[in-house]
Amino acid sequence: MAVKKIKTIYDVLCPFCGTLCDDLEVDIADNKVVEVRNACQIGTKKFYSSNPNEHRYETPMIKKNGKLERASWEEAIDKAADILANAKRPLLYGFSSTECEAQSKGVELAEILGGVLDNTASVCHxxxxxxxxxxxxxxxxxxxxxxxxxxxxxxxxxxxxxxxxxxxxxxxxxxxxxxxxxxxxxxxxxxxxxxxxxxxxxxxxxxxxxxxxxxxxxxxxxxxxxxxxxxxxxxxxxxxxxxxxxxxxxxxxxxxxxxxxxxxxxxxxxxxxxxxxxxxxxxxxxxxxxxxxMRGHYNVAGANQVFTWNTGYAYSIDFSRGYARYNPGEFSSVEVLLKDQVDASLIVASDPASNFPAASVKNLFKHPLIVIDPHESPTTVYADIVLPAAIAGIEAEGTAYRMDNVPLRLRKVKDAPGECLTDKIILEKLIEKVKEKRGE
Amino acid sequence: MSEIKLKLKKETEIPLEAESITPDNFAGKSINEIKKLVVYYGREELTIGDFFNVTGKSEEKDDLIISINGNLSNVKRIGENMSGGEIIINGDVGMHVGNQMSGGKIQVNGNADDWAGAMLKGGELEITGDAGNYVGSAYRGFWKGMTNGVIKVKGKIGVEAMLWASGSVPAKRLPTLICGSAGSFLGIHNHGGTIIVEGDVDRCAGADQIKGIIVIKGKAPKILPSFKKIGEVKEIELFNGEKITGKFIEYAGDHSVKKNHSTVSKKTGELNKSVNGRLYIAA
Structure with missing residues (x-):
């Protein structure tokens, strides 16, 4: 039996909760996580979840005849950009479980689209x-x-x-x-x-x-x-x-x-x-x-920071007039969905189908839905397009803010499987394509 | 007296933002000019003519009545910043109706959504049905909400009405809200507003109130522990000199707020109840 070469990476950040522990040691062999030291049970599980499993998307998926089927990046990005560029009032939601660089791209896309931008703080802090x-x-x-x-x-x-x-x-x-x-x-x-x-x-x-x-x-x-x-x-x-x-x-x-x-x-x-x-x-x-x-998601504080330095507001932002307006209760994702005021949604690194009120989720599924996520979730199952992402903090580098608003650097410990791309690259591709479709 | 009639052509799928519908904007304009005023539909900039049939004649602002028909529950910001004239809305209306208006009158013959009359500076807003949350409230992050004017709601209103209301008797600024019944946190952070509730209220009325009068003619669940009972009264004098008669229990509060309006004497340790806000509940 060949002995696997184990590579140990020290001082790894844990991309799970707002405590953002920065003293993890992760053993990698064959591009798989084989051991995690110092992390809590939840954090350890998150690292193991990056190993190949049946819940992971490895290629872009497009819904055809009611079933998600494998597609090429070109086709998926083109179709997603089509949906977003033609929407009168798209919703961009999630962002708290990805790195700040991707969040910043999310703000850029929302501004170009003139849509509603929100992060998970809307339903937690x-x-x-x-x-x-x-x-x-x-x-x-x-x-x-x-x-x-x-x-x-x-x-x-x-x-x-x-x-x-x-x-x-x-x-x-x-x-x-x-x-x-x-x-x-x-x-x-x-x-x-x-x-x-x-x-x-x-x-x-x-x-x-x-x-x-x-x-x-x-x-x-x-x-x-x-x-x-x-x-x-x-x-x-x-x-x-x-x-x-x-x-x-x-x-x-x-x-x-x-x-x-x-x-x-x-x-x-x-x-x-x-x-x-x-x-x-x-x-x-x-x-x-x-x-x-006590912030929940490891980078929800970062989402608030990034949104604030880009727009002046931490969450529940509306770009329909070309500039940012803020009003939770009016532009927050649960309310705009509840009142059925959006006509397409892009969900990034989040699972609103598990956490939003049922009436909101029903309206979310009524309109075209694009999801950027590494794993299968109740939201991706009903999506029209799934864009597979590398897990930030495990398969992608970036910045994250701890619950006390201290920025720390996330580390990459292994490569993403299949055709997965980082959230930032996916959002950049979408921005480019939307601009092209709008003739800019 | 002149009148402009608007009729919604068909209901919209996503909200229409129509802050251009005010007597200030319509005054002295021809029908064609009014039809060209801008409204916002999602990210599109369209015109009043795209959504409404416009008829009538417009003259001076203060003599102008704008009457609007149709289901306007998805039309926001009607009457924003208006300073005179009158708007009559026959049907339900969307968020922010009459927000920050400083004069004139808005009559809603139906229900209104959230933030009706938010940060009102003057004038009158009357709603014959129910109203949503944050009636006459401050917008997010503002420390001065409704500063003057009157809001009357026949039915029930939602939570946190009159948030950060800011009145002053010497300056003759008397923000007033009269409603049928109210949700929780009525008059929170009240700094001199007058609130009269004909029916019941939900929990935490008058939370963080510094000065102001809240009169509840119906029932209230347990009031906040920081309110101190003063006694029974048969007549209440409001800031504007009007009087309400009936049997009420008078409370002073909110004593949890660290402000000079509710001081504890260092010498005697006694609470000075005379200067802070009042809450009256029917006995």
Whole structure:
């Protein structure tokens, strides 16, 4: 038996969650991932998913007689550009699981097409961005929290499952410059309706009634100001516990709130974040406090950054007038689909069919649909054209932004299979072809 | 008095943006000139004549009535920035109707979509049906929403109406909203707006209110914990001097906001309830 030559690549970035771990070691043999070290289970799985499997697209596909069939790049790009160039109001959505260079090309294409441009923040931390625009955000980078924070509050987030290495790298177990004793030097608070695995390792667990976070934040803010409240209990939390929490917050030397979708996607959406940010701001009268969203996709922060430096807005952008306009609720992808206001869609590195409301998905499938994706997904199954992509961060280089908006360089560890191209090259081909069809 | 009649030829598939439909733009123009005014359809720049039949005669702006017929639920921005005259819409209307208008009147005989009367600076907007979310609200990122004028909605309105409303009694700016019933976060970040609800409201009315008056004649679910009960009143005096009679419970708030309007005395530790916003709920 021939011994395979194993190549080890060090300091690889993990293209999965917003923690963007940068210390992975990946063993490659025969252009296959054979071992991943240091990554969490989810990250490891993502690397293995790049190995040849039946769910991977290796050539462009075009729907003929209701079935996706193999096609050449030339034919697929030509047909896709045809659909986009003739659409009156195309939607370009996704972008959070690819690199910044491709996202930038997406903005360029949306501007040429005069379409609607959106990224997945629209259905995850978009509310955080809305609140930030209303009341600002006292934040810091993860290194600050690691080295200084002695009070860590996880509100509506469950890093044990969603950001598995966050706790050991930045927020709980890790030793910091001023937190030499790691876990023992930090007081952990979890606010969540469910007794999650993160709650089980916390020092203080506050069980709030589902979707009543706003009322609790409201009460905490009032108590912090010294207002004696009439209530004995708010959102299922006793006044004693609220006072205990406020006291803990006021007396710490550096506190941080990590909030997740439990705040952004429960009943009060951006108003939860609005109140949480106001609370953080007011806590800075007593001590040092910061607040930061636990971003999901590894480069959703990058999508917000790239869209903002290109257009001035982070998501939900409309180019129909030739310049960028912004209004979540009007130009956000879920709403434009729900109201059936687009006539073609291009989805890049995302799977809205699994995550959007059914009524929106129905309208997505009603009109021509082009998907750029490495793998088969509920969205690609209903697509008219699938353009196979190299997996960014594994088969393509690029830039990605961590959840605290620190840009890091993604590495290429192996070649893409078959005829796969990077998202950036595919979008460049589309831009070129659309321009040609428009006679520019 | 002159009148221009518009009739939608057929319903559009994607939204039509028609901010050119205002008495300001139509005043003194011939029918042919009005037909040539620009509207936006997706990425295309078309004209009013492409979508509407136009009849009537136009004279001075303040004496001009524009009446529009048809299902306009996919037509956005009618009456944007208008400063005088009148628009009568017979049927449902799309988003942003009458946004940022500073004078004149818009009458909608039907339902309106989101952002009706957003950032109103004056004038009157009346809707006989329901209205969507963000009625009379500030647009994203603005700290000053509706600054003056009146919005009347007969039916129910959606969430976050009158967001960042900004009124001032000395400056005689009295943004006012009267509605049948309202969704959650009514009058959030209210800085001097007046809101009267004939029926019920959803949760978190008056959240982050600094000053202003919210009167709820129907029921409200549990009010926010940071509101302090003052007592029962039989008469409410509004900023414009008008009075509402009836049995109401008076609350002061929102006391969670760190602003001088709701101060806790350092000496006595007592809360000064006299200067901040008011929430009245029918007893």
């Amino acid at each position: 978009g509310p955080s961005l809305l609140a930030k625009q209303d009341v600002g955000q006292p934040g810091a980078t993860l290194g600050e929290f690691k080295n200084r924070a002695d009070l860590v509050i996880f509100w509506g987030s469950n890093p044990v499952h969603a950001h598995p290495r966050h706790l050991s790298r930045y927020s709980e177990f890790v030793r910091g410059y001023f937190r030499k004793d790691g876990r023992n030097d930090r007081y952990i608070v979890v606010v969540d309706p469910r007794n999650t695995h993160t709650a089980q390792i916390a020092d203080l667990y506050i069980q709030v009634n589902p979707s009543e976070d706003y009322e609790l934040l409201n009460a905490i803010r009032a108590v912090l100001r010294g207002v004696e409240l009439d209530e004995k209990e708010v959102s299922g939390v006793s006044m004693e516990k609220i006072k205990e929490l406020v006291n803990t917050m006021k007396t710490c030397s550096y506190g941080v709130i990590f909030f997740g979708m439990g705040l952004t996607q429960s009943l009060s959406h951006h108003r939860n974040i609005d109140a949480a940010i106001c609370l953080t701001r007011e806590l800075n009268d007593h001590t040092k406090f910061s607040i930061i969203p």
